[in-house]
Amino acid sequence: MMKYTLFYLCALLSILGIQAQEALFNAQNINSPEVKSDQSVVFRIYAPQAQEVRITGDFLPTEKVTTPYGEADAPIKALMTKDQNGLWVYETPALAPELYSYSVIVDGYETTDPNNPFYIRDVASTKNIFLVAQDFAADYAVQDVPHGTLAHRWYDAPGLGMDRRLTIYTPAGYEQSGQEYPVLYLLHGAGGDEEAWMTLGRTAQIMDNLIAQGQAKPMIVVMPNGNVIQDAAPGAGHLGYYKPQFMIPGTMNGQYEASFPDIV
Numbered sequence: 160m161m162k163y164t165l166f167y168l169c170a171l172l173s174i175l176g177i178q179a180q181e182a183l184f185n186a187q188n189i190n191s192p193e194v195k196s197d198q199s200v201v202f203r204i205y206a207p208q209a210q211e212v213r214i215t216g217d218f219l220p221t222e223k224v225t226t227p228y229g230e231a232d233a234p235i236k237a238l239m240t241k242d243q244n245g246l247w248v249y250e251t252p253a254l255a256p257e258l259y260s261y262s263v264i265v266d267g268y269e270t271t272d273p274n275n276p277f278y279i280r281d282v283a284s285t286k287n288i289f290l291v292a293q294d295f296a297a298d299y300a301v302q303d304v305p306h307g308t309l310a311h312r313w314y315d316a317p318g319l320g321m322d323r324r325l326t327i328y329t330p331a332g333y334e335q336s337g338q339e340y341p342v343l344y345l346l347h348g349a350g351g352d353e354e355a356w357m358t359l360g361r362t363a364q365i366m367d368n369l370i371a372q373g374q375a376k377p378m379i380v381v382m383p384n385g386n387v388i389q390d391a392a393p394g395a396g397h398l399g400y401y402k403p404q405f406m407i408p409g410t411m412n413g414q415y416e417a418s419f420p421d422i423v
Contacts, residue, residue: 191204198255200289201250202214202250204274209241213263216234218234261287275288277289282403299361305367306367307333308328308334324395325384326383327380331367342380345362345380345382347382350405350406352386354395355382356380362380386409387409
C-alpha cells in the first residue's frame with residue numbers, strides 16, 4: 160500500500176511540475192509597451208475573452224472628472240483594438256521625452272499591464288511606467304557614469320516622539336572622500352512619503368547623470384517623510400501593510416515644519 164501511495168504521489172508531483180513548466184515557457188511572449196525609434200509607443204494586452212479593453216495614462220489628452228476634492232483633469236480612457244487572436248493593441252503618436260505612467264481597464268476593471276514588470280506606487284494605486292528617453296529625459300535613465308548610493312536611514316525625531324525613516328542620496332565617492340558636501344532637501348507632495356522622490360522623481364538617476372555631465376555639484380540629497388503621523392512609508396514602518404491614504408491627518412498643519420530641525 161505504501162508503494163502505491165508513493166507512486167501516485169510521485170506521479171502527481173511530476174504532473175504539477177510539467178504544468179508549471181508549461182505556464183513558464185508557453186506564456187505569451189508579448190512586448191508591451193514597445194517604445195519605437197520614432198518615439199511612438201505600442202501597448203499590447205492579451206485578453207481574448209474581454210469585451211472591451213481601454214488604456215489610460217499621462218500621455219493621453221485629459222478630460223474633466225469629479226473627485227472627492229472637486230473637479231480635476233484626468234487622462235481619457237482610450238479604447239484598444241482587438242485582433243483575431245485576442246490581442247488588444249493601442250499605438251500612440253510620437254510622444255515627447257518623459258517618464259510616463261499608465262494602467263489598463265479590462266471590462267471596467269482597472270489593473271496593471273501584465274507584460275510590464277515595471278511600476279510605481281502613487282498613494283494607494285500602482286501604475287506601470289515607461290520611459291521615452293530622448294533629450295532631457297535621458298537623464299532619467301541609468302547611464303554608464305559613476306553611481307552614487309541610495310539608502311534609507313532611521314533618525315530620532317523627538318519633536319514627533321518617534322524614530323522616523325528618510326531616504327538619502329550620496330554621490331559617487333562620498334564614502335571615501337572625507338570632504339563636506341552641500342545638502343539638498345526634497346520634500347514630496349501631498350500623498351507622498353520618503354520613497355516618492357526615489358521612485359517617482361528618479362532622484363538617483365538624475366543626480367548621477369547631472370554630476371557626471373558637470374551640470375550639478377556633487378551633493379547629498381535628503382528626502383524625508385512629511386507625514387507627521389507616519390514613522391515610514393506604508394509597508395516600511397511599524398504599522399506594517401495598510402492601505403495608504405491621500406491627505407492623512409496632520410498634513411500641512413505646521414507640525415512637520417516645527418519638527419524639521421530634527422532632520423538637520
